[in-house]
Amino acid sequence: xxxxxxxxxxxxxxxxxxxxxxxxxxxxxxxxxxxxxxxxxxxxxxxxxxxxxxxxxxxxxxxxxxxxxxxxxxxxxxxxxxxxxxxxxxxxxxxxxxxxxxxxxxxxxxxxxxxxxxxxxxxxxxxxxxxxxxxxxxxxxxxxxxxxxxxxxxxxxxxxxxxxxxxxxxxxxxxxxxxxx
Numbered sequence: 001x002x003x004x005x006x007x008x009x010x011x012x013x014x015x016x017x018x019x020x021x022x023x024x025x026x027x028x029x030x031x032x033x034x035x036x037x038x039x040x041x042x043x044x045x046x047x048x049x050x051x052x053x054x055x056x057x058x059x060x061x062x063x064x065x066x067x068x069x070x071x072x073x074x075x076x077x078x079x080x081x082x083x084x085x086x087x088x089x090x091x092x093x094x095x096x097x098x099x100x101x102x103x104x105x106x107x108x109x110x111x112x113x114x115x116x117x118x119x120x121x122x123x124x125x126x127x128x129x130x131x132x133x134x135x136x137x138x139x140x141x142x143x144x145x146x147x148x149x150x151x152x153x154x155x156x157x158x159x160x161x162x163x164x165x166x167x168x169x170x171x172x173x174x175x176x177x178x179x180x181x
Contacts, residue, residue, distance in 0.1 A: 001076050001097070002115040002126070003049040005108050010055035012038065014087065018064040031069040048074025051114055055080065055105050059087025067094035079104055079116060079123070092141055095149030095169065099123075101134040118142060 022033040035042045052070070058080035059066065067090055070078065077097040081104055091098040099118050108114055112127040121136040137145070147153035148169030155165040 001049075001051070001118075002113065003051045003076050004047070005051045005053050005079075005110065005112050005114040006042070006046065007105055007108050007110055008035070008038065008052065008054040008058075009105075010081075011057040011060055012054055013061035014059060014064040014066055015061055017059065017066040018069060023064070027068055027072050031072040034066075034069050034073070043073060046073050046075065049076050051075065051077050051079060051116065053079045053104055053108050053114070056082040057084060058082065059084040059091075063087075063090065065090065065094070067091040067096040071096055077116060077118075079114075081105060092144055093150040095145060095147070095152065097137070097145055099134065099137060101132065104132065104134075107132060118145070 016038055017034055018030065019033050019036070022030040032043045052075055058078070061084070063086050066087070071094060075096070077099065078091055079099050079101055081100070081102050083098060083100055088098050088100075097118050099116060099121075101123060104123070107125050107128070107130050112125050114123060114125055116123045118137045119142060121134045122131065123134070124131040144150050144153050147156055151160060152165055152168040154160045155162055155168055160168070
């Protein structure tokens with residue numbers, strides 16, 4: 001994947017990514033709160049296909065479904081020097097590529113164009129012509145991502161109703177308007 005990058009620092013917690021007040025909002029409104037304390041106005045600048053790069057310990061804190069907010073904004077991938085393990089798994093489960101690349105924040109600046117190959121671990125800053133390599137994502141994780149997330153993969157395999165596949169791939173959560181559930 002190739003896209004414009006946004007670079008953030010170390011130890012960004014889930015409270016900064018999905019603040020408590022936003023958890024009461026619908027996803028489109030809640031998505032506007034990502035990084036609002038760290039970088040106000042960022043959600044007005046991010047475009048579909050952009051890539052978020054962060055330092056170490058990205059996503060530390062409580063387990064919040066942050067990946068669906070990034071997906072709603074159209075973020076193509078999360079790249080970090082180190083992820084909180086629960087946050088990493090939540091991203092993969094939601095179908096949002098997350099690649100660990102130690103030292104990556106030293107090679108990119110906001111606005112650079114970055115290319116990342118999750119199957120080989122190779123990445124490149126197209127703007128500065130610098131490249132690097134990290135461990136690729138394991139084949140099973142790549143399969144989950146290619147399905148659109150773990151629930152979509154389960155639907156493909158017949159464990160969930162196939163009629164839900166498109167909704168599951170989109171990252172949307174179906175709502176039964178007759179029960180408000």
